[in-house]
Amino acid sequence: MNPSPAANPLVVTAGKLSAALIFNRNDDFRLALLKRVARKLGEDHGYPTFIKLLVTISESSDDNAKRAVAATLAIGLRRNDLPSGVLTAWGASRMWQAGTQISGALAGQLFGSSAPSRSFGPIEYLTAWLAQGTQRIRLGDEVYAKTLRQLIELIDFDADARLLYPRKLEADTQTELEGVYMRGTRDRLAAIALAWKEGMPAHDIARSALAAGAGNRSSIPSNWVLRDL
Amino acid sequence: MKIPADNIAQSLLKPLDTEAASAALDSARLSLDQLGTPSAHGPDHSAPAVAATRDPGETMLAADVWNGTAESARRLDLSGAALIQPGDSAALDKTVDAILAALN
Numbered sequence: 596m597n598p599s600p601a602a603n604p605l606v607v608t609a610g611k612l613s614a615a616l617i618f619n620r621n622d623d624f625r626l627a628l629l630k631r632v633a634r635k636l637g638e639d640h641g642y643p644t645f646i647k648l649l650v651t652i653s654e655s656s657d658d659n660a661k662r663a664v665a666a667t668l669a670i671g672l673r674r675n676d677l678p679s680g681v682l683t684a685w686g687a688s689r690m691w692q693a694g695t696q697i698s699g700a701l702a703g704q705l706f707g708s709s710a711p712s713r714s715f716g717p718i719e720y721l722t723a724w725l726a727q728g729t730q731r732i733r734l735g736d737e738v739y740a741k742t743l744r745q746l747i748e749l750i751d752f753d754a755d756a757r758l759l760y761p762r763k764l765e766a767d768t769q770t771e772l773e774g775v776y777m778r779g780t781r782d783r784l785a786a787i788a789l790a791w792k793e794g795m796p797a798h799d800i801a802r803s804a805l806a807a808g809a810g811n812r813s814s815i816p817s818n819w820v821l822r823d824l
Numbered sequence: 825m826k827i828p829a830d831n832i833a834q835s836l837l838k839p840l841d842t843e844a845a846s847a848a849l850d851s852a853r854l855s856l857d858q859l860g861t862p863s864a865h866g867p868d869h870s871a872p873a874v875a876a877t878r879d880p881g882e883t884m885l886a887a888d889v890w891n892g893t894a895e896s897a898r899r900l901d902l903s904g905a906a907l908i909q910p911g912d913s914a915a916l917d918k919t920v921d922a923i924l925a926a927l928n
Contacts (some may be wrong), residue, residue, distance in 0.1 A: 598891070599891075600889060600890045600891050600893050600898065601899075601901060603889045603890075603891075604894040604926040605889045605927070606889055606890070606900065606901075607901065607926040608923060608926050608927050609900055609926060610900035610901040610902055610923065611901075611905070611923040611926070612923050613900055613902055614900075614901075614902040614904065615906075615908075615919055615923060616904050616905065617902060618903075618906070618907055619907060619908055621910040623910055623911075624908060624910045624916070627916060627917060628919065629919065631898055631916060631917075631920045632923060632924065634901070635861065635920055635921075636924070636927075640864050640879075640881070643879075643880075643881030643882070643884055643885060644881075644927070646885065647885055647887075647889075649885050650885070651889055651890075652900065653889075653900065654889075654890060654895070654898060655898045656895060656896050656898045656899060657898075657899060657902065659902070660900050660902065670870050705856060724881075728882065730883060731879050732878060732879035732882070733876060733879075734852035734879065734881075734882050735878075735882060737883050737886075738882050738886045741885075741886075742885050783921065819919045
């Protein structure tokens with residue numbers, strides 16, 4: 596017999612986090628709390644756990660919880676201060692692209708903790724994890740699409756967040772800050788922003804993001820091996 | 825400056841062994857390939873040394889924490905939250921610790 600989901604540590608934690616955000620209405624407190632949770636989990640290895648907490652809330656039937664979390668993300672979006680996770684900058688990742696186990700160990704030996712890194716919000720983190728070489732083993736399409744859909748469904752619970760997040764992604768894709776996004780990541784984020792602004796369902800937005808990456812691949816001769824630049 | 829060459833018994837430059845050099849280059853290229861240089865087709869999950877293991881973060885994201893429970897029955901336990909005064913940093917820390925206790 597499967598254990599009750601109510602006993603799952605992630606479900607328990609998601610409940611406590613939601614409750615704290617529901618019962619404390621102060622914007623500063625809510626954002627500080629969400630950011631502190633992300634940071635305490637660990638901005639490097641712990642950030643996927645933070646994303647999992649968000650999608651656990653997204654998958655729940657508690658609309659109050661979803662509204663509270665989405666409203667808190669909206670505060671972060673308004674202040675350009677989302678809870679963020681850290682991935683290595685793509686230019687710094689060339690020595691260990693694709694994030695294999697071997698490459699992760701090599702990266703540690705070569706750079707220790709000094710490898711250049713960049714901070715990303717949840718959707719940006721997920722997309723960079725999928726599309727560019729980082730310290731993590733590259734994320735698979737299926738889990739990416741599912742998690743992205745769940746994040747978007749959660750964010751859609753707050754009108755401000757739903758308006759601001761695609762705008763942020765669009766603005767991100769138009770900047771040329773070195774070492775932040777590779778072309779594949781940029782294309783996917785642009786596809787998400789466009790589809791989201793057009794009011795497409797979350798499922799279709801996620802499919803658009805995957806298709807944006809597939810377009811890049813199909814235009815390249817099959818026997819070519821390229822660097823992801 | 826003159827470099828004394830009296831003690832050099834044989835030429836420092838040897839004829840190139842092309843077969844050995846070719847084998848060495850192939851070996852080096854193979855090593856680089858095994859480091860996971862990504863192809864234009866993205867990660868190849870069937871390649872043995874490149875992506876045999878999933879990232880633990882991906883495994884966690886893929887996990888069904890609700891154990892197949894119907895969506896309408898996926899209730900979060902929202903009890904036990906305390907009202908915190910804004911700016912009370914110590915209370916914020918305690919709240920975060922309480923929230924994350926189950927994961928620790």
